[in-house]
Amino acid sequence: MKARSWRVKDVMSTPVVSATPTATASQLAELLQAHDIKHLPVVENGRLAGMISRRDLMRALLDVPRQCIASGDEALGTAVRSRLEAELEITPPMVNATVSNGVVTLRGEVETELERSxxxxxxxxxxxxxxxxxxITLASAW
Incomplete structure (x- = not known):
């Protein structure tokens, strides 16, 4: 029915998932993925301001100028911090990661040896x- 219908109510997901014009690319991607949708209405003051698709996000990511992309130690630091947050929910100020000549130094405090490792x-x-x-040091257990 969704593939052949001419009615909006037949093809739209309910409840309607939308974004604001100030949403970041990351927030838009999360909404698209979390709700398994391909297009996202952008609504401002109760009115449709535009539509964003998965393809729009991919195109925007691929069109980023080279000078805007971190390289070397800066890129490694960003990648390490992202991985710590995404996979372990470890964020600054708990642990900070700095990079010099490709070597990462982790500093901060965690609760367990398992988290440290x-x-x-x-x-x-x-x-x-x-x-x-x-x-990284272990927090003192009082």
Missing amino acids: AARVAAESVRGVGGVVNK
């Missing part, structure tokens, strides 16, 4: 990392 492994698994210095 997991942070090291996550950092090591980022492509391009030449080594990891793990200076």
Whole structure:
């Protein structure tokens, strides 16, 4: 029915999922993925301001000028911090990751030795990392 209908009510998902004009590309991508939809209405003041599709997001990502893309140590640092947050929910100020000449230094405090080791492994698994210095300490259990 969705593929052949001429009526909006037959093809739209309910409840309607929409975004605001100030939404980031990351937020838009999360909405599209979380709701398994291909198009997202952008609504401002109760009125349709536009539509965003998965293809629009991919095109925007591919068209980013080279000078806007982090490289070298900066890119590695961003990748390591992203991995720590996404996979382990470890964020600054808990743990900070800095990179110098491809070597990541982890500093901060976590609750368990398992978290400390997991942070090291996550950092090591980022492509391009030449080594990891793990200076993460364990929080004192009172």
